[in-house]
Amino acid sequence: MIPAAFDYARASSLEEALSLLAEHGDEAKLLAGGHSLLPLMKLRLATPSVLVDLGRLEELAYVRDEGEHLAVGALTTHHDLSRNALVRRHLPVLAHVAGQIGDPQVRHRGTIGGSLAHGDAASDLPAVVLALGGTLVAEGRGGRREIEASEFHEGFLETALGPEEVLVEIRLRKPAHTGFGFEKLTKRAQDWAIVGAVAARRDDLPGGVGVALVNMAPVPVRALSVESALAEGVPVPEAAEQADAEADPSADINASVAYRRHLAHVLVRRALEKALS
């Protein structure tokens, strides 16, 4: 449980973080809240030789109203998301889910950018951002680029970010109707989801709801078949039966594949009933 030796550099600006990444290449890892990276390092599943600490970059911790969307800085903590007045007003699903993550210690250190960039499909916020159709903004020394949430997670702990890029911002459209449902089955309150389901009202979808699943594949899963069924007027209980159509769950100590598929149906139905009530 002791990490391999590493050097530590605290970036005092985004520019400095990008220079440090360019200097150290694949050997470097960004550190945000550290609540996913440090456990991996203690298990020696990650052995970066340099940690570039973003933790003091207040320039990346914000929530801004940009008219049609909210812009959320990648260093915004789960705690701050759960308390932010703009988030609570326009995207209560994000505030609610952020407020349920782990325990207070995890919520005060963990960041939305770290959760997305870590790329663990058992994490909750990636599914929320997917259900909301978010856009992620990455910055490298060559400038900024936008990545759709649906393109961001490429495999287990793999994302579309390049080794010299920093995730700087998450953009989320403000829906006219903010109804949502979030269902998460855990053994203990602070655990990761055995399976989770998010349903969030959206004006830009024909069925009016974005639906995504937690821990039902190596990446967060958008339940497109459910969304299409809703757009065709299929009632919620039948639409929810499509919940696992795009999923590829694994068995583990907590659940078999069949149980995960069953949970997806039940949790999506409950999430939709809440979102549409």
Ligand SMILES: Cc1cc2nc3c(=O)[nH]c(=O)nc-3n(C[C@H](O)[C@H](O)[C@H](O)COP(=O)(O)OP(=O)(O)OC[C@H]3O[C@@H](n4cnc5c(N)ncnc54)[C@H](O)[C@@H]3O)c2cc1C
């Ligand atoms: C006890 C415990 C319980 C937890 N329970 C839950 C839970 O119920 N639900 C849940 O969703 N999560 C849970 N988590 C995970 C928690 O939310 C993490 O904080 C989060 O997933 C990672 O955020 P971080 O800021 O700590 O990232 P870090 O651990 O600092 O970094 C994670 C990874 O992302 C990279 N990274 C970080 N920031 C950036 C960036 N801006 N740009 C590019 N790369 C970046 C790092 O290099 C690293 O590879 C739990 C964690 C713990 C320890």
